[in-house]
Amino acid sequence: MAAAFLSTPAMAQDWRLVIHGGAGTIARDRMTPERDAEIRAALTQALEAGSAVLADGGSALDAVEATIHVLEDDPNFNAGRGAVFTAEGRNELDASIMDGRDRRAGAVAGVTATRHPISLARAVMDHSPHVMMASEGANLFSREQGLEQVDPSWFRTDERWEQLQRWLARDRADASDLSGADYKYGTVGAVAIDMEGNLAAGTSTGGTTGKLYGRVGDSPIIGAGTYADNRACAVSATGAGEFYIREGVAHEICARIRFLGETPQQAADFVQTETLALGGDGGVIVVGADGSWAWSFNTAGMYRGMAAADSAPQVAIYGDE
């Protein structure tokens, strides 16, 4: 596939939406039937929110935002309500969004009072000359933009608080139970193609339990956790963020599709393998400019779902389904 200089023209296209709610050590023997059902219901609700936008002829960008709203509000995921706590016992949230039509993008890191960080990322994209804002400056912009503000207690769940207490009390010599889904993962994301053939991607996260030093992971980094380009694909990632930044996972998947002519599945699998070789596991979701799609993960499981104009919606949790 030759590199096209500008975006390919929009065309009539069946819509598609792919979502994730985090990858990690998600195994059947760690899950209760109730939790399993809750997660599937939440993923289904998120798919329905985005599908409604797309089926109505709405944009991929609006669908991604609507989908992530549901996941941010759901305490089962590490984004918005239910986010993990920093070492200081705070919720510091990161998010990014990108429009494949013109590669406009917005991102925020370390925000603490906006109910929907994905909408703050979108406001950065739509209503500022900037792509990325951090910390108190981003909080200020959020208030100025009139986005819904919440008390920090909105984000708090007892389960995440107890995770932090275990993390703080952990035996550092035995970290075996401290990696994986409970402490690191649970980021949410969505990628979509709309009826006009336009792509969009978004990602939202609370980061990692016990994070220190204003750590910024891959979720708010355009090219690492999120990328969308109508010439190639839309990607959202969830995993060991530091390795995803070093690989440039989302941008690299788009580059392989654009320059090597790989399918979304081929590109996603290759980049996942390469990132694992650097040391980082996790997962990605991809939708291509032709509506083809993929998910790829090298963890035990990934919360995930797909809905499309031409097929029944599906949700899945474990690696073997």
Add this chain to the structure above:
Amino acid sequence: MAAAFLSTPAMAQDWRLVIHGGAGTIARDRMTPERDAEIRAALTQALEAGSAVLADGGSALDAVEATIHVLEDDPNFNAGRGAVFTAEGRNELDASIMDGRDRRAGAVAGVTATRHPISLARAVMDHSPHVMMASEGANLFSREQGLEQVDPSWFRTDERWEQLQRWLARDRADASDLSGADYKYGTVGAVAIDMEGNLAAGTSTGGTTGKLYGRVGDSPIIGAGTYADNRACAVSATGAGEFYIREGVAHEICARIRFLGETPQQAADFVQTETLALGGDGGVIVVGADGSWAWSFNTAGMYRGMAAADSAPQVAIYGDE
């Protein structure tokens, strides 16, 4: 050139160092002879610092750090001492560094008290599990790591302070004199290949005059302002940061070299053109895995220099030299 899965083995190689001190509306009629000479002397001094490391068999990574130390300390450039001011009258500094051997990387955004932000980026890479730290957390890590702390007044120059005052008092209807080198550019960077054939890249900046909202530009974003990969090239960028993030400039140049077999000059020129089409001007420096190199800019000038084992050092300012 086929995609290699792992880094190509290091081999005996002539070393090379390429640097920039910012791109922008740098024209002969805006420059005094004294300033012209000062800039050339500073670029030469920076080249000498990095060349000494490389000629002695040192690593590209050490050379990049040593080079950027000189540029951060020199008040002629918008990095470290001489950084531009935020709207609140502060100096908030960003930097990143990357090692092409294993694609380890470190980055900091919005730091305020570390004399050499590039060394803080390196400390993040070398002494933390993270790639990126922001604001107060990054300041705390800097103190814990024992990096040289300075009073904020260290960074202040009268010229940059007066730029801020003009920016604050500007007639917003006539922004013609408020773009370009004075207000936006002056980021510094270095890329190098050492005698073992290893690549490294680094970038350091004060951002943009009058920046608001914790704005993060491309300089601390791995894949945008900085990337290094022994399989392809090392890149440092300076320009309209938001557009450089959206393009993923540094990662994209590496991708074109790796997947399309382009030379550093071809890849740099193409990506500069593509980024300009998005709306962003600026410049990049590149050194390839075979020692080939390029600079490419679409502004009137770019402060720049090159030194190598096998040729005389050169420094340049304007577009026509």
